[in-house]
Amino acid sequence: MRESGRKRTLNIPLARILAVDDESSIRETLRSILETEGYAVEVAQDGREALDLFKNQNFDVVLCDVKMRGMDGIEVLVALRELAPDLPVIMISGHGTIDTAVESLRKGAYDYIQKPLDLNRLLVSLRNALDRNSLVAETQRLRQKVQQENEIVGDSAAIQEVRTMMQRVASTNARVLITGENGTGKELVARGIHQQSALVNGPFIEVNCAAIPSELIESELFGHEKGAFTSAIKQRKGKFELACDGTLFLDEIGDMSLDAQAKVLRALQEQRITRVGGDKEIEVNPRVIAATNKNLQEEIKAGRFREDLYHRLSVILIHVPALRERKEDIPLLVERFIATLCAQNGMAKRKISSQAMKALTDCPWTGNVRELHNIVERLLIMTDGEISAADIVRYVN
Numbered sequence: 001m002r003e004s005g006r007k008r009t010l011n012i013p014l015a016r017i018l019a020v021d022d023e024s025s026i027r028e029t030l031r032s033i034l035e036t037e038g039y040a041v042e043v044a045q046d047g048r049e050a051l052d053l054f055k056n057q058n059f060d061v062v063l064c065d066v067k068m069r070g071m072d073g074i075e076v077l078v079a080l081r082e083l084a085p086d087l088p089v090i091m092i093s094g095h096g097t098i099d100t101a102v103e104s105l106r107k108g109a110y111d112y113i114q115k116p117l118d119l120n121r122l123l124v125s126l127r128n129a130l131d132r133n134s135l136v137a138e139t140q141r142l143r144q145k146v147q148q149e150n151e152i153v154g155d156s157a158a159i160q161e162v163r164t165m166m167q168r169v170a171s172t173n174a175r176v177l178i179t180g181e182n183g184t185g186k187e188l189v190a191r192g193i194h195q196q197s198a199l200v201n202g203p204f205i206e207v208n209c210a211a212i213p214s215e216l217i218e219s220e221l222f223g224h225e226k227g228a229f230t231s232a233i234k235q236r237k238g239k240f241e242l243a244c245d246g247t248l249f250l251d252e253i254g255d256m257s258l259d260a261q262a263k264v265l266r267a268l269q270e271q272r273i274t275r276v277g278g279d280k281e282i283e284v285n286p287r288v289i290a291a292t293n294k295n296l297q298e299e300i301k302a303g304r305f306r307e308d309l310y311h312r313l314s315v316i317l318i319h320v321p322a323l324r325e326r327k328e329d330i331p332l333l334v335e336r337f338i339a340t341l342c343a344q345n346g347m348a349k350r351k352i353s354s355q356a357m358k359a360l361t362d363c364p365w366t367g368n369v370r371e372l373h374n375i376v377e378r379l380l381i382m383t384d385g386e387i388s389a390a391d392i393v394r395y396v397n
Helices: 024-036 049-054 073-083 098-106 120-149 157-170 186-196 217-222 260-269 296-301 308-313 327-344 354-361 368-382 391-396
Strands: 016-020 040-044 061-065 089-093 109-116 177-178 204-208 245-253 271-273 281-283 287-292 316-319
Touching: 016 024, 016 049, 024 040, 024 287, 024 316, 040 316, 049 061, 061 073, 061 120, 061 354, 073 089, 073 098, 089 098, 089 120, 089 271, 098 109, 109 120, 157 316, 177 245, 186 204, 186 245, 186 287, 217 260, 217 271, 260 271, 271 368, 327 354, 327 368, 354 391, 368 391
Parallel strands: 016 040, 016 061, 061 089, 089 109, 177 287, 177 316, 204 245, 245 287
Antiparallel strands: 271 281
């Protein structure tokens, strides 16, 4: 026996369905069946009534007849897609043709079902549509969470200038070189540019050039063919390929060997790469953002960095200031870290005294924002109640 939808949804809000059909018998049949399955149902006898209901209530799925007097189902579908692009609309018709089905799907219908309605087919389509809603909502929640985690916090003039540069460059495909000390948030700037760009739905691929041995950097960036070297047991795509239609972030580019620099320069010039052990050229088109904590002009003078690669990468230069250069942002950062860390660790929101905040603001912060984050986490773990100035003396080196 099928489990009742009402029993399954006692502790959660009922999914709301709008059924639109100009035949009263079908409207009431749909209402009866769907309410038995545990859904909350509203009905409309034509397109105008449906749109009026939709503008005043929230619905999770719409069932809409194609052939109706006045405003037909296709017109209703188009109007609903303008009002709520992510809303699943299931079209139903007793006069269905292939052309009608194709037109419905082309204009954004989630599904198309012919009359007489197959109950199981209808319920499966509804469940799938609701599952899709859940996935869309979860994706949006995760995207908002990522944006919050990657948000650059601060109101100082230096940080406002960085934000302005990010917004200006995000709408272009220009290459960007981000400079700044370790721990200042160069990766956050790179991710922020990606998230504000037209490539936001593409991949963001990061390569830490300082963490990869020089003998492996070529394989990491350009991939390799099976058998190219002893441990190459299968073909592997490199970061340039994986980042196509997205952003490739070359972190700590100043630590890359001269040999690898030459190959990256060629890839940027020609927008083609060749996998290690291969002879086929592969077109690649990622947007490249690089970052370094080194003074590349000095590295060029010392012969450790190619000047031509520098000019390829530095179409736009963004410098991220050290934390000691924007101390007015420290209270905002501390409050953000406290809120985030307490939420992540299931702690009650903690307070920090004004004296403790001043003591933190007066610290030199040679490790920049990363060091501040670690210190705040240490204080939350090692103290109870309000964080005091004495706690700063005790736990901040």
